[in-house]
Amino acid sequence: MSKIDDIRLQVMWNRLISVVEEQAMTLLRTAFSTSVREAGDLSAGVYNARGEMLAQAVTGTPGHVNTMAEAVGNFIAAIPRQQMLPGDTYVTNDPWLGTGHLHDITMCTPVFKDDALIGFFACTAHIVDIGGRGFGADGKSVYEEGIQIPIMKFAERGQVNETLVQMIRTNVREPNQVVGDFYSLAACNDVGRDRLLEMLEEIDLPDLEKLGDFILTRTAAAMKERIAGLPQGSWFNEMMTDGYDTPIRLAATVSIEAERVLVDFTGCDPVSRWGINCPMIYAKAYACYAIMCVVAPDIPNNAASLACVEVVSPVNVVNAPRPAPVSVRHVIGHMVPDVVLGALAQALPGQIQAEGTAALWNIQISARPVEGREGRRAEVLMFNSGGSGARPTLDGLSATAFPSGVHTMPIEATEHTGPIVIWRKELRPDSGGDGEHRGGLGQIIEIAPAEGHEFEFSAMFDRTRVPPRGREGGQDGAAGSVALDDGTPLKPKGWQFVPAGRRLVLHAPGGGGFGDPGKRSAEARALDRRRGYVTDT
Template identity: 50%
Template sequence: MLQAIRTQVMWNRLISVVEEQAQTLLRTAFGSVAREAGDLSAGVYDTQGRMLAQAVTGTPGHVNTMAVAVGHFLRRYPLDKLSPGDVLVTNDPWLGTGHLFDFVVVTPVFRGNKPVAVFASTCHTIDVGGRGFTADAASVYEEGVCIPHLKLARAGVLNEDVLAIVQANSRNPVEARGDILSLVSSNEVGARRLLDMLVEFGLQDIAGLAEHILTQSARAAREAIARLPDGEWRAEMRLDGYEQPVNLVATLRKKGDHLVVDYAGSSRASARGINSPKCYTDAYSVFGLKCLIAPDVPNNAASLAPFEVRAEPGSIVDPQRPSPVTARHVIGQMLPDLMFGCLEQALEGRVPAESAGSIWVLAMSRDRQQGQPFNVMSVGLGGTGARPTKDGLSTTAFPSGVGGIPVEVTEAQSPLVFWHKEYLPGSGGAGQWRGGVAQRIEIGARDGAAFECSAATFDRRDNAARGRSSGNAGTPGLVQVFSADGEASVYTSKGSIHVPAGGRLRVDLPGGGGFGPAAQRDPQRQARDVRDGLVVPDSLS
């Protein structure tokens, strides 16, 4: 019994180590999307490259892709060929986290000359060159600079050549360099805390603890899957797409303690950058499944292993190199709701309605020909789907979990001004439980000059989040551009939006779907929603 308690304490301590690693990154990152929105992740791995623990801070897309990414590093640089002070880096979309904007940094940990663990971290860097954050590119070669698996540091000495390449290709070279060094620092903090832990508990390494974590997690995950009835369930989802609508099709097959997701029948890869590399598809598919099947099982290599994801090479959920992938979360972050659609057939009445899904990234910029140049990023959040016993969450990013960037930060970094950032009344789908309310954001330029905004990630403008169990759909998104004299035009593409001199950009984010018949809504809840300005009377039915 005492040994079991000691092991649990060490496991909890390991989680606190990676959380401190993530908090270090959060506090030292230069880019606002990492520093303010928390678009990052951190984790610790054993010497075989198996993820043992992840930080609470971070996104599923980053964590679950990194679970596989570290193995790619170790195949290129085996641990027995590395030395204390070595640090590795890549931003390869297919071998990292899905697009060029995410750098993954891997740091082996040595006790003396013996490797005992590996730390990895990643975050979104605001600019890596190319066309910038847009889905307009026709190949990954146009999307920015790709750093293959390289040594970022050798025996503690930074490889300035790698950093020079990144900075030379970035419109925000200071932020790009700073974010990468922040990743290095976060891993260093994790490594120091782990070595302290080994001394405190009298351990030579974490091999025994690793086996315990992985064994227990595998058992718990398989037991959770086994509790589902055996069967096969199919769901479809239609998205706006870029050139044409996208159809996502998933078949979920469960037998015993093994579960397979098959995306056969989904649309072929797009010619533009909304494709989701297989690593990213796997990450969010499994996240969606674990949310309902095994939410309390720790997320690590062993608990992810019983979930198998299959996709046709060349499809939009498994694009082949050199397909463009910058806005891969347009597809990837919709997959948990698709998994929910499958599981609803096995868990009838216990599955939330659809959410807004992919966040809307407002990547705004201006070149010198238009006026004061800038390149900044903000985040728009829609509503989540209503739950079987609760309303949906308003202006909340599901499944990514990222936060918003304070308007003051973006305004301090650019000549932009946010005229409105407010709840969008009536955007949540009506139901016994109301869908989460979205937000309206309206932006102009203080200096009156024109600027650009990428619409790469603006989906659900034609295909709203669907309700569940007779609940209503949320409202679709809407993008409007206002001229200097106030004349509005609706923007429907995923290309670059030109906001004219003296004009404004207004985006209405999609709302979450409702759950259950609207007629069964508690009248007191209805009255409170109206009082709080979350709904308008004609949206209650």
């Protein structure tokens, strides 16, 4: 292949990324749920005819992108080729074939050119409700957690499956929002398909095979070169998390070999009886992300780069089989990168950030009028973040979602969705672990029912018993807490009640510090005091 061909294919690769970015932006702009349009809790990508991911949108979360990369193969396995038709759209929320829990809807759309199947577009989004107990950790099996949608057709030849739509409407608390998001997901795939076909016509390519081969071969070569430059060997790390009612141990062995990295989760605690378990597809997604952050942050994330990381586990809390409860699987899944990074820190001392809050401090609120009063009922989902761990050369990021990468949801947008008032949302002083580089700060958040209302809420919080650990001599971050404004302590997980006139007060954790605190500069400490990040003298 000539250099001119290489340049031309590189330009087309960039064009393909712009196609999936437009795909993702379509979902952001048309979604009904605030978790999608405000927080960006989604993914979008394009695949070749064999279901190998060629490109992903920058917008989205690693948990959605990397599970979706595997999920498209599951769609192909479930739907015979002769039943795939132009105008089709396929759907599932199967936790073990999709993205790990029922609240995520994954849609897959085949792309046909001149009657030949040339590829697929796929997208995923978190919806506000899927029925059952609601978004929470209280279920004892997946059957309690909502309606399950096996891999099936959402639309055939452009005609929507109205029976499926009616079943969804009947089983969820917010039917208009949920069904609206289903249509948004389908529309974003349609936009991707149309833009891809326009691109192929413009550059006179019959399919994605030549471009796909260019993308995957170069990515694989780059990944193998990076892995070859790492120290070879095996390193073990373990970490305690809050669990539901008792702490849960996570463990990982990371082995670096000549052309691959192996992550083995042997040593994690058994499957929990509560809905915090993680299907393997989701644990694998975040393990791969952790490796990519260190080994190849500048190499595109696609089927070839993901193939260089192998993840294995016996049956345990990160490899929970059906029908284990998995609704709040992100709490364990978001901890996976810190476990993996802790092992890599032994292989690459001085180069890996400290532990952070990791798991999002999500809260699902089910608001209603007080008995005898008029008002509105609503389901409100709010995403919050604690501090991330300090980095080898920089302080940690405050109130930032790592590893999920979702945006902070604006207070105004959250209040608009239901009868609640957010009285306070500010950085939490003294929550970042001390060190040469300070951990990121957590948040203090106060939420109350609007006048004449009360609410139940699902707590999905962690790092309240075991704070994020510092690294290389850095101190631990502050643990989180959950309480009413009168001081009544509440549980970090499970559905609980906030009566009218009371406020829910959340103290999100801070990230661990990095390096010897004695090496922190006087200028940095003075700046922390001026900004109110630190209150001691």
